[in-house]
Amino acid sequence: MAMTPESDMSDLAIAARATLQPISRIAAAAGICEEAVEPYGKYKAKIDPALLDSSAPMGKVVLVSGMSPTPAGEGKSTMVVGLGDALAAAGTKTMIALREPSVGPSFGMKGGATGGGQSQVLPMDEINLHFTGDFHAITSANNLLMALIDNHLQQGNALGIDPRRITFKRVMDMNDRSLRNIVIGLGGPADGMPRDAGFEITAASEVMAVFCLATGLADLRARLGRMTLGYTYAKEPVTVDDLGAAGAMTLLLKDALKPNLVQSIGGTPALIHGGPFANIAHGCNSAIATNTARTLADVVVTEAGFGTDLGAEKFMDIKARYAECPPATVVVVATIRALKMHGGLPKDQLDQQNTEAVNAGLANLARHVGIVRKFGVEPVIGVNRFTADTEAELQVVTQWAAANGIACAVADVWGQGGAGAQELARVVLRAIEAPNNFAPLYALELPVEQKILMLVQEIYGGAGVDYSPRAKLMLEQIHANGWEDLPVCIAKTQYSFSDDPQLLGSAEGFTLQIREIIPKTGAGFIVAITGALTTMPGLPKLPAAMHMDVDEQGNAVGLS
């Protein structure tokens, strides 16, 4: 039975009870020279990669992904932290690399993204609120661009930008549905040019994606300059460089681009940096953080959003390609609850032991194992143990894995932290010693349709692809503009291999419906959107914000 001695405590309460080391001590232990450390408060610091010794061999990447998630959450971030702690405790020089949480959704329903229980990165409340201001810097840079665009229209529009074809939007790190569709520039000639516009949440900004894929300041500036902001009346693309805005945007981002160092409850150093959406972007922490961690540690445990069909695929086809950070293994996080759901059990029966449902759910897990192997990488299954799981249920998974030659271990990271992931750490260390034939799925030179078809057939198990008339038009434009060579980023429901969130288990043979295609020429990928997708969430009837406060000692209340 998993030990969860503090299962009645909230993550915030557990985090508040932890004893933190000064960040200078964490940095020193990680081998970071003092001059590269810029403290932000007592327990956070920015690290300047330019001041680190880059002659050391680059550490190996352990990518944590998962089976198809369920609304309950599978605890991938928690697993990253617990596994990192276990590896460090076993004597491996380890760093954790995670995304920064977006503050907007935390006022709605979502908990923070800093792990949970005994496997958290700290200070949890600060990381979940403003942290070191990176999201704010990205918001500013994005919105400076927008102010410059609308000012350009106002001041004579020398570039001939068609106000109806401006594709870039303003952003805000807030769940604010009222800003999805707005009309701006009302009030008269002094108050701008009226046009349709809208806001997205900051995590959805292409500036965020650029920030997370840039390998340095110069690459950041070049990528920002290549972003397409819209089209002229002659339907020619207009870039940020055409407008002349990349320099000022880079200035706003230069300090944010340094990765943020914090620590886990277990004292393992963690770089938390960048937080792009996992649907219309690639959903991983910054390339700079991953590679900075690799210069410092032998093993870097990092995460990609959603399941292997989305997060790991994008990590390997987009991030690893641009940032040259191939994974040595992929940990596929599975839970007994998720297996039961994919095995056909309704939500209200998940707490009862049901080995048949677990067994039926393995079809979903097996598909994820196969996806990882498509990239020439051998996966490890990490079962994230919950208190309601029974030994019989866990054995269904471990015995199936053993019978099928898949490395697998059960871990109780929520209840025990690193101590609960000792076996998983051993399995992972074995896996990363094995030879590895990593390669992206597709060659960049293939036509975009071909790349999408390969993803659908080889990763999702679908039969084919249908494009909306609008998507077809965009494909032509991509071809005409010479953007064909970019990798593809598919925005699809995370709950199913298909584009239908109800099709759990091991969906196959479906036709993927692509509604829209959006070129992200700065980030460097073509987004293909299936089904409905909002890039600006809303708040629920009773927002979590209503329970948040500060106590008399100035401590956070109500964060989760």
Added chain:
Amino acid sequence: MAMTPESDMSDLAIAARATLQPISRIAAAAGICEEAVEPYGKYKAKIDPALLDSSAPMGKVVLVSGMSPTPAGEGKSTMVVGLGDALAAAGTKTMIALREPSVGPSFGMKGGATGGGQSQVLPMDEINLHFTGDFHAITSANNLLMALIDNHLQQGNALGIDPRRITFKRVMDMNDRSLRNIVIGLGGPADGMPRDAGFEITAASEVMAVFCLATGLADLRARLGRMTLGYTYAKEPVTVDDLGAAGAMTLLLKDALKPNLVQSIGGTPALIHGGPFANIAHGCNSAIATNTARTLADVVVTEAGFGTDLGAEKFMDIKARYAECPPATVVVVATIRALKMHGGLPKDQLDQQNTEAVNAGLANLARHVGIVRKFGVEPVIGVNRFTADTEAELQVVTQWAAANGIACAVADVWGQGGAGAQELARVVLRAIEAPNNFAPLYALELPVEQKILMLVQEIYGGAGVDYSPRAKLMLEQIHANGWEDLPVCIAKTQYSFSDDPQLLGSAEGFTLQIREIIPKTGAGFIVAITGALTTMPGLPKLPAAMHMDVDEQGNAVGLS
């Protein structure tokens, strides 16, 4: 002749050449215990006032204000820094307290607000960009409130808020005229309730004003809760507390509320904190920063926006009243250029010696001296020397001051820093030793019209006040809602005592036209707006952003 050895260098270049001390050393020298210091990078820190020794006697406040400004700028911030350095060099335990710059306007035309030449606070580029994130935190808190308001409408509107009478706006720290007047909530039932809305620049937010007047976290939360967000269909005011949003807003602001410590080129400690507009708000750095500085130093040099009719008046009638920080003296900054302009010289002749024009301009300066004395405080005239000033011109001022019994000194703070303000420092030290009968101009219990009339007649030298029909309606509402006891904050052009920016010199006998009255029930004042006022600036045809960049070493380029 004033020494300006580096007059060919930009402020950024001078700042970049300065040698900074680690912020921990600046803090220690200022008597701040180590545990109260939260470093933000190497040269910035937040100071936790709760961890300081509060038993020491409170230092004296030297308020720097000025004569009626001209578009050339009179260098008030530069004077604050140079005077601070001179006082410190003379052996007085001194701290500087200034407003934080708003980043939005720096992309348009305005230079930063960190002083100039040899009298700057550093690191200039970081202070002018994101600094420690306070503006971002205020933006977030303001916009969380707005998201909660529009979500409340969307989710059934239990409070019965009239969407046409929501007075609070979203904010952004950007000059973005297209966001002044917008329609939000378009797109259908899932995308919010359509309504007229708009953005203001962050410095104009009532959250900023609240932040700057709050005496602590509890007072901050209480003031946020008292803010009026709009009115019900029954025309009853709705507060932030009615909506239940004050706790989460306070959570977003709790770290920002700690003052930011930096240093001047001369090494004097400076708290840079809060940056409210000087027209629709009171235009001073935070009350917490001023009073924190007073617990640490014997003399605190601080600033109020615009001339004494606006900045100093609001400091004394609003800030000093709420924060109990009366000024021991007021330095009225004058320049030869401004005197010439107020003396009737056209802009293109300001560089030629003209003692008659200087003499004629003294009428404006004399009025400001009189305004300070209305509050029972004896002023000091500080002439901010520019390179084109001649001895003959300077003597017109010093001899007039001597003849009229007004303390006065010439200072060259731009060219020489503290060394250029030694005489001014001596004059200021004498002035603050003199007895002081500080009192605000009006009693709070007077009706709002009475308070406004007193300001117009006793401070501005006007004859009376005209109210627009809309303003009259608002006065009735203020009376009906019991807000009569609040102080008044008049938004008026800074260039003239009247509401006509063309009326330079010593305008008198005019009737002030009040167009609008806005109750700020959280900040705790009634704003009376004369003439046109925009709370969201626009960008010029060639924005300064176009020249901004980052060089190959990662340094800022093009900030001014």
